[in-house]
Amino acid sequence: xxxxxxxxxxxxxxxxxxxxxxxxxxxxxxxxxxxxxxxxxxxxxxxxxxxxxxxxxxxxxxxxxxxxxxxxxxxxxxxxxxxxxxxxxxxxxxxxxxxxxxxxxxxxxxxxxxxxxxxxxxxxxxxxxxxxxxx
Numbered sequence: 562x563x564x565x566x567x568x569x570x571x572x573x574x575x576x577x578x579x580x581x582x583x584x585x586x587x588x589x590x591x592x593x594x595x596x597x598x599x600x601x602x603x604x605x606x607x608x609x610x611x612x613x614x615x616x617x618x619x620x621x622x623x624x625x626x627x628x629x630x631x632x633x634x635x636x637x638x639x640x641x642x643x644x645x646x647x648x649x650x651x652x653x654x655x656x657x658x659x660x661x662x663x664x665x666x667x668x669x670x671x672x673x674x675x676x677x678x679x680x681x682x683x684x685x686x687x688x689x690x691x692x693x694x695x696x
Contacts, residue, residue, distance in 0.1 A: 601689070602690050603620075603689060604687065604688040604690060605630070605687050606685070606687065607685065613630055616646070619645050619646075621640055621642075621643050622642045622643065622644070623638060623639050623641045623642070624637045624638065624641070625639045625640065632682060634684055636659075636683035637658075637660075637682055637683035638656070638658035638659055641655070641658040641662070641682050641683070642654060643656060644674070650673050650674070651674040651691065653672055653674055653680060654670065654672075655671070658682075662680065662682055663680070663681035664678050664679070664681075665678055665679055666679075674691070676692075
């Protein structure tokens with residue numbers, strides 16, 4: 562079948578295009594921009610749970626004092642991983658660490674984070690918590 566015959570319906574002697582009255586609308590055109598507020602944080606699990614709020618700035622996780630999140634554990638690299646905010650999503654990226662970054666038990670080099678993902682860096686477990694609220 563040719564492209565033209567796929568897009569037409571024959572009714573008696575008349576040809577009518579199937580898509581003649583279909584107009585494609587983007588979600589923003591149809592619904593308008595839906596204002597959302599995004600809250601995300603990391604819960605560092607350990608003897609004392611620590612909560613770190615995330616914003617749009619990148620966050621470096623590692624063992625040295627100049628990291629945004631310092632994990633004082635031997636099997637954590639000096640600069641182990643970073644969390645980025647891109648295209649309204651949080652991502653984690655391994656910075657060439659010795660022991661790797663795991664998300665939900667799977668070793669990753671770069672990964673988009675989802676609600677309740679468990680990040681493992683060295684022997685530390687970190688829970689990713691994200692909440693999007695429509696205003």
